[in-house]
Amino acid sequence: MITKEENIAISEEALDYIARMGDGSMRDAVSLLDQCASYDFQQEISYEDALKVLGAVDTAVFSDMISALRHKNIQAVMENIATVLEQGKELSQYVSDLLSYFRNMMLAKSVKNLQGLVDLSEENKNRLLKDAESMPMEEILRGIRLFSELLQQFRYANQKRVLLETCLMKLAYPETEGTADALQQRMQELEEGLRKGVRIVEGASVLGGGKNVSENPVETEQEKTVKLPQAQFEDYQELKKNWAVVPSYFPQPMRGALVKSRIYPGKDKKSMLIIPMDDVSRNILSSNNSLEEVLKEKYRIEYHFHIGAAEQRERSTRYISDEELEKIDMPIEITDN
Numbered sequence: 001m002i003t004k005e006e007n008i009a010i011s012e013e014a015l016d017y018i019a020r021m022g023d024g025s026m027r028d029a030v031s032l033l034d035q036c037a038s039y040d041f042q043q044e045i046s047y048e049d050a051l052k053v054l055g056a057v058d059t060a061v062f063s064d065m066i067s068a069l070r071h072k073n074i075q076a077v078m079e080n081i082a083t084v085l086e087q088g089k090e091l092s093q094y095v096s097d098l099l100s101y102f103r104n105m106m107l108a109k110s111v112k113n114l115q116g117l118v119d120l121s122e123e124n125k126n127r128l129l130k131d132a133e134s135m136p137m138e139e140i141l142r143g144i145r146l147f148s149e150l151l152q153q154f155r156y157a158n159q160k161r162v163l164l165e166t167c168l169m170k171l172a173y174p175e176t177e178g179t180a181d182a183l184q185q186r187m188q189e190l191e192e193g194l195r196k197g198v199r200i201v202e203g204a205s206v207l208g209g210g211k212n213v214s215e216n217p218v219e220t221e222q223e224k225t226v227k228l229p230q231a232q233f234e235d236y237q238e239l240k241k242n243w244a245v246v247p248s249y250f251p252q253p254m255r256g257a258l259v260k261s262r263i264y265p266g267k268d269k270k271s272m273l274i275i276p277m278d279d280v281s282r283n284i285l286s287s288n289n290s291l292e293e294v295l296k297e298k299y300r301i302e303y304h305f306h307i308g309a310a311e312q313r314e315r316s317t318r319y320i321s322d323e324e325l326e327k328i329d330m331p332i333e334i335t336d337n
Contacts, residue, residue, distance in 0.1 A: 002030065008037045009044035017050050017119055051121050059124040062101040065168075066131045072172045074244055081164060091160045092151065099147040101128070106140050108132035143171055162245055169241050225318045229269050233321035235301060236265045239272060242299065249298065254288050257281035262311075265319060271304040275311050282310050 003010055010033075018032045036045050036053045061080065068076035084094050104118045109132050111117065120128060132140070150167045157163055228236065240263060247258040260277040267273075276282040285291075285307050295303050 002033065006037065008033070010036070010050075011044055011046050013047035014045050014050040016116065017047060018054075020119065021054060048121050051119065059101060059120065059127055062098055063127045063131055065098065066101075066105075066135060069168065069172045070134055074169065074172060077168050077172065078165065078244065081161065081168075085161070091164055092154050095147055095150055095154070095164060099144065099151070101131075102140055102143045102147065104128055105132040105135060106137070106144065109137050109140070139171075139174075142174070146171055162248075165245055166242065169244060173237075173241065175237055224316070225320060226265070228265055228319050228321055230321045230323055232265055232269055233319060235303065236263075236272065236319065238299065238301060239263060239295075239303065246295070249294050250288075250290075253284050254290075257284040257288075261285065262315075264315060264317070266304075266306055271306055273306050273308050275308045275315075277310060277312060279310050282307060 002008070003015070014036070018036065019029055021029070021032050032054060036050050039045075039049070039053055061084065065077065065080050068074075068080060085091070104114075104120070105128060107114060107117050108129055114125065118125065118128070146167050150163060153163055154160055243263055247255045250258065257276060257280075260281045262275045262277075264273045264275060265271075274285060276285055291305055292303055295301065
């Protein structure tokens with residue numbers, strides 16, 4: 001055996017990990033063993049040592065992403081992506097690693113013993129177990145599907161960051177997808193929120209961090225539920241899904257004004273309402289008539305916008321369509337928009 005011939009002290013766990021990393025190639029496995037042996041360890045090479053030497057991914061960045069998605073904190077999601085790019089990581093590799101992390105969470109919820117199934121340090125394994133506990137299996141499986149599809153899209157894409165941001169937006173807001181698993185997740189969120197009396201903010205800007213209304217009761221109004229026509233509801237969901245990237249289509253100062261604005265369905269049941277956070281942003285938006293034209297070109301949807309008065313607080317409003325309302329087996333008080 002090579003380890004005995006070369007007098008390399010190494011644990012069985014570390015050897016198994018090196019063999020898996022070699023992916024069936026003896027030459028690659030020996031090369032990885034040499035990398036580990038080149039370090040001056042005081043005792044034998046442990047499993048933890050092998051993970052460190054061979055550059056196992058620090059899962060903290062993935063754990064932060066899971067937390068941001070669970071809290072619908074889109075600000076934190078975007079900052080996570082920015083941090084990854086600043087570290088020089090390629091987005092395809094990042095998504096591949098994120099997909100693997102979701103796979104590991106799936107296993108953590110399915111099996112009792114993860115030994116030999118995931119290659120993580122004890123610290124990272126404990127973090128994985130907590131993340132898996134916080135996320136329903138349905139949401140994990142939807143994430144695996146979305147990231148798998150995204151990796152296929154990356155093969156021919158020039159704007160990988162935009163695709164990634166859109167994918168994460170879909171994962172945070174299942175109502176932006178029309179698939180069966182997304183609808184199931186959305187229904188679970190609505191029913192759970194109604195049972196617990198949790199206020200669900202649907203009209204807030206996606207750049208606002210997706211915070212629950214109860215965290216800032218002074219800055220928000222009393223929560224209400226508004227029913228929308230199906231067509232307006234679908235247009236609003238599509239616009240909200242893409243709102244995080246809309247400002248990037250415009251130069252300053254229009255870009256800054258859009259970032260400081262929130263979107264809501266219009267009271268006329270057809271148009272969209274833009275609410276800026278200050279009067280300066282309102283003046284900029286009012287003097288620029290290109291938004292409707294740009295979005296029509298980008299998304300093939302004819303939006304009609306009205307600019308409302310500046311507001312600092314977020315509206316605590318949950319929007320629901322006629323069709324979605326019929327599927328919720330609970331009494332809900334409906335008010336006018």
